[in-house]
């Protein structure tokens with residue numbers, strides 16, 4: 001029997017637990033420092049056993065997954081290192097930054113155990129075990145950052161266990177990981193937050209900003225709703241990379257300001273062209289770090305029961321809705337319904353179905 005202990009059964013830890021639990025020969029133990037959380041993990045059936053004892057979870061494990069916030073990783077490494085870990089135990093983490101935790105684990109020299117940094121590159125702005133899903137990591141990239149002390153055999157064992165997540169394993173060194181993920185995930189989160197706060201400031205003087213921002217602006221800034229404490233830890237931990245990226249970002253913005261001042265139409269066109277070309281080279285339907293929004297909008301005349309009928313129609317056709325929101329429901333105007341799906345296929349299916357059924361549906 002392989003025992004996997006998961007420290008912090010939240011969005012990511014819970015999703016990994018759901019992929020491993022019930023697989024032949026695997027037992028999943030969930031650790032939390034709060035008894036009520038352990039109770040919840042068990043009630044939801046996400047883990048086989050639960051404990052509030054670091055020692056119990058650590059000493060029973062063949063694999064330890066640290067799925068706590070980035071700022072807690074070193075403390076948990078310190079704690080588990082005081083216990084008698086099983087020989088050959090593999091300790092891994094899922095934190096969004098990799099240099100600091102990998103370097104720290106390296107200096108600790110875990111007795112009996114080997115550390116291999118990891119980062120499943122999928123997620124959402126939601127947190128907690130309630131948001132965990134068996135499908136979260138499917139087809140996503142899962143980065144491993146083994147240092148020189150990790151034997152190929154231990155990397156192989158971890159890779160084999162992670163095959164249950166159906167993610168694509170990629171190996172890269174920790175520094176490159178932080179450079180790349182800084183640019184494609186951490187910087188975009190800062191930009192989204194800054195942009196929303198800029199508009200929030202204008203809105204204090206004119207509430208129309210908020211009303212008109214309800215559509216596309218809201219969608220492109222979704223990541224600004226990430227968990228504040230989680231992102232505090234990530235950004236502070238990757239600050240050296242981010243300070244450089246922000247300098248580069250500032251010069252990009254200054255470039256735009258200059259083109260506007262000089263009314264450099266050709267330069268603006270060229271910027272859009274090079275960006276468009278690079279973007280079109282990116283695979284379209286790949287599951288990425290920042291998850292896509294698969295939404296469509298349906299005009300709904302003010303008929304009672306219509307929302308139920310649409311939901312039923314979708315369900316009868318095995319199309320899974322992930323969210324449903326009435327955007328406009330004043331009595332004097334027809335409403336608009338926002339339907340959200342988890343996959344492009346569900347969205348395509350819903351649009352085709354609602355179109356055939358005679359609804360005005362648009363993206």
Ligand SMILES: NC(=O)C1=CN([C@@H]2O[C@H](COP(=O)(O)OP(=O)(O)OC[C@H]3O[C@@H](n4cnc5c(N)ncnc54)[C@H](O)[C@@H]3O)[C@@H](O)[C@H]2O)C=CC1
Nearest residue numbers: 008009010011012067068069070095096122123124127128
């Ligand atoms: N949110 C996302 O989309 C992604 C997050 N990550 C990384 O995964 C890790 C966990 O993040 P999420 O699952 O999103 O967060 P979460 O908030 O859903 O889960 C964190 C878990 O850690 C527990 N926890 C918090 N402080 C603790 C403490 N002091 N002692 C013990 N347990 C504690 C919480 O109870 C919770 O179960 C973070 O390191 C994050 O950087 C990685 C990929 C994606």
Ligand SMILES: O=C(O)C(=O)Cc1ccc(O)cc1
Nearest residue numbers: 096122123124125289290291
């Ligand atoms: O789509 C989103 O909200 C994300 O950006 C999710 C996310 C958050 C942190 C990660 O390290 C990886 C992915």
